[in-house]
Amino acid sequence: MEPFQTLTGLVAPLDRANVDTDAIIPKQFLKSIRRTGFGPYLFDAWRYLDHGEPGMDCAGRPRNPDFVLNQPRYRGASILLARDNFGCGSSREHAVWALTDYGFRVVIAPTFADIFYNNAFKNGLLALTLPAQTVDRLFRETQAQEGYRLTVDLRAQTAATPGGEAIAFEIDAFRRRRLLEGLDEIGLTLQHAGAIRDYERRRRAQAPWLFPDAPER
Amino acid sequence: MAGRTLYDKLWDDHVVRAEADGTALIYIDRHLVHEVTSPQAFEGLRLAGRRPWRPGAALAVPDHNVPTTARAQGIADPVSRVQVEALDANCAAFGITEFDMCDPRQGIVHVVGPEQGLTLPGMTVVCGDSHTSTHGAVGALAFGIGTSEVEHVLATQCLVLKKSRNFRVRIEGACAPGVTAKDLALALIGAIGTAGATGHTVEFAGAAVRALSVEGRMTLCNMAIEAGARAGLVAVDERTVEYLRGRPLAPAGALWERAVQAWGELHSDADAVFDREVALDAATLAPQVTWGTSPEMVVPVDGCVPDPAAEADPVRREDMRRALRYMALEPGMPIIEIRPDKVFIGSCTNSRIEDLRAAAAVVRGRRVAAGIRQALVVPGSGLVKRQAEAEGLDRVFVAAGFEWREPGCSMCLGMNPDRLAPGERCASTSNRNFEGRQGPGGRTHLVSPAMAAAAAVHGRFVDVRELG
Numbered sequence: 001m002e003p004f005q006t007l008t009g010l011v012a013p014l015d016r017a018n019v020d021t022d023a024i025i026p027k028q029f030l031k032s033i034r035r036t037g038f039g040p041y042l043f044d045a046w047r048y049l050d051h052g053e054p055g056m057d058c059a060g061r062p063r064n065p066d067f068v069l070n071q072p073r074y075r076g077a078s079i080l081l082a083r084d085n086f087g088c089g090s091s092r093e094h095a096v097w098a099l100t101d102y103g104f105r106v107v108i109a110p111t112f113a114d115i116f117y118n119n120a121f122k123n124g125l126l127a128l129t130l131p132a133q134t135v136d137r138l139f140r141e142t143q144a145q146e147g148y149r150l151t152v153d154l155r156a157q158t159a160a161t162p163g164g165e166a167i168a169f170e171i172d173a174f175r176r177r178r179l180l181e182g183l184d185e186i187g188l189t190l191q192h193a194g195a196i197r198d199y200e201r202r203r204r205a206q207a208p209w210l211f212p213d214a215p216e217r
Numbered sequence: 218m219a220g221r222t223l224y225d226k227l228w229d230d231h232v233v234r235a236e237a238d239g240t241a242l243i244y245i246d247r248h249l250v251h252e253v254t255s256p257q258a259f260e261g262l263r264l265a266g267r268r269p270w271r272p273g274a275a276l277a278v279p280d281h282n283v284p285t286t287a288r289a290q291g292i293a294d295p296v297s298r299v300q301v302e303a304l305d306a307n308c309a310a311f312g313i314t315e316f317d318m319c320d321p322r323q324g325i326v327h328v329v330g331p332e333q334g335l336t337l338p339g340m341t342v343v344c345g346d347s348h349t350s351t352h353g354a355v356g357a358l359a360f361g362i363g364t365s366e367v368e369h370v371l372a373t374q375c376l377v378l379k380k381s382r383n384f385r386v387r388i389e390g391a392c393a394p395g396v397t398a399k400d401l402a403l404a405l406i407g408a409i410g411t412a413g414a415t416g417h418t419v420e421f422a423g424a425a426v427r428a429l430s431v432e433g434r435m436t437l438c439n440m441a442i443e444a445g446a447r448a449g450l451v452a453v454d455e456r457t458v459e460y461l462r463g464r465p466l467a468p469a470g471a472l473w474e475r476a477v478q479a480w481g482e483l484h485s486d487a488d489a490v491f492d493r494e495v496a497l498d499a500a501t502l503a504p505q506v507t508w509g510t511s512p513e514m515v516v517p518v519d520g521c522v523p524d525p526a527a528e529a530d531p532v533r534r535e536d537m538r539r540a541l542r543y544m545a546l547e548p549g550m551p552i553i554e555i556r557p558d559k560v561f562i563g564s565c566t567n568s569r570i571e572d573l574r575a576a577a578a579v580v581r582g583r584r585v586a587a588g589i590r591q592a593l594v595v596p597g598s599g600l601v602k603r604q605a606e607a608e609g610l611d612r613v614f615v616a617a618g619f620e621w622r623e624p625g626c627s628m629c630l631g632m633n634p635d636r637l638a639p640g641e642r643c644a645s646t647s648n649r650n651f652e653g654r655q656g657p658g659g660r661t662h663l664v665s666p667a668m669a670a671a672a673a674v675h676g677r678f679v680d681v682r683e684l685g
């Protein structure tokens with residue numbers, strides 16, 4: 001996984017609550033068996049005026065001029081500003097792959113849905129929670145000031161505004177370290193293979209019906 | 218020491234290692250796999266040169282992409298076909314049991330697990346699918362995961378997790394006839410919102426929950442995710458034990474007796490403390506119908522489409538306006554004047570035998586109304602289908618003008634050919650009314666099976682309590 005340390009990026013404001021993963025990447029694109037190539041279809045039903053299908057070349061598709069990511073001032077944005085309960089609904093990790101493939105490295109919202117939040121960190125996407133009032137203010141500032149950028153420093157746990165104000169954020173220590181170092185989580189878990197085997201032995205003695213595939217010897 | 222909740226007990230039983238920062242390595246007993254969220258996980262294993270830790274703990278079944286018409290001809294859509302074939306190939310290569318598309322036991326993964334007795338009380342159960350919460354109905358800790366976690370479970374049989382908070386939803390009182398588990402779920406989501414239980418595991422308790430069949434409890438736990446909870450739970454009781462007795466993969470003989478005895482502990486202690494509690498009175502609830510594009514946008518069938526002007530919060534007001542535009546509805550319109558174009562009875566929420574019986578009871582002797590373009594019944598599994606046919610339910614549906622299909626996710630999300638056309642309105646027994654969920658531009662109203670059946674035969678929503 002690509003580590004995340006610090007990023008200065010253009011902020012795009014997506015001003016609606018409860019953005020679900022069906023909206024982030026519609027189902028027809030989930031038929032892909034790869035992890036890449038989802039970026040052009042991010043928010044497909046909102047971004048384009050026609051109906052998208054996998055494999056389509058998006059360059060010539062009619063765009064919805066009202067959708068935020070289609071406005072020239074937000075081209076190249078790498079920080080998405082969102083509202084409450086971002087990423088609710090389906091567990092599809094394709095939603096995170098579409099965001100990162102598009103170029104987002106940070107999503108800021110007052111709250112995230114649990115599964116999306118988890119998926120984000122597995123893919124080097126920093127899901128950053130800030131209090132609703134702070135998010136409100138960032139919406140106002142982003143909309144008021146073209147070219148509004150934030151500098152997100154994961155080590156220092158701050159997001160710095162163009163005015164130089166450093167907004168502190170909270171993040172779980174384990175997730176932070178994993179992201180900073182870009183750690184392979186499976187490799188980390190496998191370092192505890194002995195503990196997993198001990199657990200299985202113990203548990204099988206207690207509740208053998210849980211192990212019909214590996215009966216007690 | 219205070220007593221423990223059911224969730225506390227399930228968690229404690231599965232801790233392999235606890236870290237000082239509160240994360241824990243949690244052992245996973247059962248892993249359900251489907252074609253959409255697994256290919257990249259298998260690819261990850263392959264790239265890293267890893268093998269599954271315990272292939273026998275997994276079961277795979279294709280469900281999202283499969284056609285619900287004649288199976289033997291295979292899948293017409295080449296992209297869907299590649300995905301289903303990738304599952305077949307990955308299961309063969311990694312030694313994982315699969316009920317393939319033509320297996321009589323194939324069906325929606327969350328219907329198949331409990332039906333086979335693969336999901337048992339006291340287990341941890343995961344699947345790369347948010348509706349894994351369904352399995353909590355039998356007292357298992359069951360939750361959806363992303364594809365990276367699917368790979369993690371395949372490789373290690375564990376997940377790195379932080380414990381969520383305890384939330385108890387008490388539903389007391391008795392449901393009026395015609396008010397079902399689906400209505401309880403929708404009413405709860407309407408009350409607490411789609412993020413109401415984020416960060417929590419919800420235990421459903423109270424007289425109305427105890428009175429539900431195990432299948433009804435599955436409907437309730439299935440929708441826990443729509444309230445933001447990754448997992449829903451119901452304590453084990455006699456009904457759970459009776460439901461599981463004799464299932465193909467449930468233990469038998471002396472092992473069964475031992476298991477049942479152990480399951481006796483699977484309830485919250487009387488003095489357990491919950492971080493949050495909410496109470497609902499089932500007796501006051503009417504059948505529910507969603508009017509918007511989020512499951513929390515729901516009202517009783519005898520109500521009206523709400524007016525955004527009455528909403529104080531500006532973000533919510535704008536969301537309501539957007540939803541009404543998308544749904545082509547006007548504030549103040551009575552729900553019973555809404556006329557669906559299509560009716561869908563199916564999905565992991567409501568496609569089990571009791572759901573089909575409830576729908577058939579409404580349909581029997583009636584005809585699908587002239588204004589309905591298509592009415593689909595999609596059983597949750599091949600075995601549900603077989604049972605329904607043995608009871609003659611298929612004939613009731615077909616005689617009324619419904620289409621009787623092969624099992625799968627179908628029009629719940631329209632990854633297969635079953636979907637809404639732009640602008641079409643559907644009475645659906647599924648779980649999500651998001652924009653475009655059932656087909657681009659499609660408009661979904663979530664309801665119970667009896668309510669969907671009644672909408673089909675009347676051509677508009679009706680209050681099933683008045684049908685008698």
Ligand code: SF4
Pocket residue numbers: 280281325326327346348564565566625626629630647648
């Ligand atoms: S029936 Fe619908 S909600 Fe259930 S697993 Fe299939 S697609 Fe998901």
